[in-house]
Amino acid sequence: VGTRSALFTPLPDLGLIIVDEEHDSAFKQQDGFRYNARDLAIKRGQLEQAAVVLGSATPTLETLHAATTGRYGHARLTTRPDGTHPPTVETVDTRVHTPDEGLTAPLLDAMQQTLAAGHQCFLLLNRRGFARVLACDACGWVAECPDCDARLTIHAHNPRAVCHLCGHHGPRPERCPECGEPLAQRGLGTQRLEQALARHFPGIPLIRLDRDSIRHKGALEEALDRIRRLNAAIVVGTQMLAKGHDFPQVGLVGVIDVDQGLFSVDLRATENTLQLIVQAAGRAGRGSGGGRVLLQTGHPDHPLIRGLNAADYPAMVAPLLAEREAAGMPPHGHLALVRVEAGDAETTRRHAERIATHLRDTATEGLRVLGPAPAPRHRVNRRFREQILLQSTRRNPLHESLARARHAWQADDLPRGTRIAIDIDPVSLA
Known part of the structure; x- marks a missing residue:
């Protein structure tokens, strides 16, 4: 019994892998070595000829589609263990x-x-937290994180305003720094x-x-x-x-x-x-x-x-x-994100455009390259982020294009602090 890393435990005679609450996004490792423990559980079960059970009352659309189309076996539990039914x-x-x-x-x-x-x-x-926004009703000023594209959150028992993205915190002002009027806590x-x-x-x-x-x-x-x-x-x-x-x-x-x-x-x-x-x-x-x-x-x-x-x-x-299905999105298509991060917006944009151009020039039939575009959270902890979305009905073109692009940008002399990451089957586009 363990968390997602328990999947790598060596076992001499593995017969069954159970992924409980398979819909939980925490099964996806988001940083460093990116992997989805649910998908790797299925692969390990295939390699070791072990049964894999994905359990959830609310399976992901990918898992549900695989079950209802016959790719996976589908066992439906219509009542709770005690025989009761969920309330309406x-x-x-x-x-x-x-x-x-x-x-x-x-x-x-x-x-x-x-x-x-x-x-x-x-x-x-x-x-x-207590309130999502600290704002001035007189002039419209809003307390924002100096390091992120995010507003500061107010906590009840802490006289400070906190950013939930980067952890920045500072004194909680009582009056607007622009016009001097009292500030209101909203949200x-x-x-x-x-x-x-x-x-x-x-x-x-x-x-x-x-x-x-x-x-x-x-x-x-x-x-x-x-x-x-x-x-x-x-x-x-x-x-x-x-x-x-x-x-x-x-x-x-x-x-x-x-x-x-x-x-x-x-x-x-x-x-x-x-x-x-x-x-x-x-x-x-x-x-x-x-x-x-x-x-x-x-x-x-x-x-x-x-x-x-x-x-x-x-x-x-x-x-x-x-x-x-109409948009060709999972489970009716495959996605990958290429994320570019750097300490200034222009460097980030320039390298993201170069990667996107290479992907378009070498793309095979059926592969769409969207972007680059600023990430929904463009600036986090003083770093700017651009992302490129790749969409394909088949996996092979997606992986082949990414492999070629990766070799190309690894040959570039990237500025110090610039990071490029590939996220296959992203659980969030934000």
Whole structure:
């Protein structure tokens, strides 16, 4: 039993490899030696003639497509181990019920009923900190990281503003440096939601699970043990709430804000959002008292939101698969990213254009070369990033073109500090 690196453990008589929660993007090593442990598990199973089981309630579109088309065997579990069925998802239209610090009246009413029955409430907000933005309403100034294309996040018990990309932190100003007016804290994080819940439900045990609350060794185990020992309680946290925990006392799961993932520029953002909702909903109703799931959204008519009520994951992702097929994207095509990083924007752009030109000049039929273009986060930790996207219906042209381009740029005299990386089957385009 181990993390992704356990895949490389030498075993004399390997017969079975189990990849649990195969959809988890953490199986992809993003830096240095890039690999996807799920895909290498399949390859190792093939080489050693061992069975491979990919387990997930929300498989990736690539895995689901391989299973439904017969490339993989497909075993569907229609009930939980205890015989219960997952609860249906109810939506709360935030255009009708305006949230106050993330909480709508229907959600608060459902929480009150759940707590009165002696059950727990889980609230998912995949954004840590207190406020996302420190801004001036008078002149429009916004606190931004000096080293990244990112805004600074405000934390409740820390008088500093923090960048979650590079770790930069500095004093939290009280007044606008441009016009001197008081600054406003905008946006919602788990810390702010925790404070709001404490006001609404005084005396109710309240636990927050996010990266900031479990910094010391053993903190996560302590929090999980406390949750299992409590009856009526509220747990608020980020995506770690949805990581396969079994809490029989959970009677209500509330997803505070799901809309940010429905309209992202990233290829897999909507898929990941849907997986997170289904995984979080799976925490409810595991005991004898049943459960409810409330999803706060300003887009209740979105096809993916409507599909959540069907409790049929393949049916939910059918629109996404249709979009991918029309665009030639995975699982109906293959992708690779070439990322160029340097300490100044002009050097980065120039070398990215040179690589893209070489790829286009040597591309075989069926290979598309898109870019270069600035990465969605163009500057991170004082380094600029450009990326080139390669798209092909077959793997061979993709790998052949990348091999030729790699030999070409390795012969170049790259400026010091310039880095070029190839990412095959990227899990994120951001």
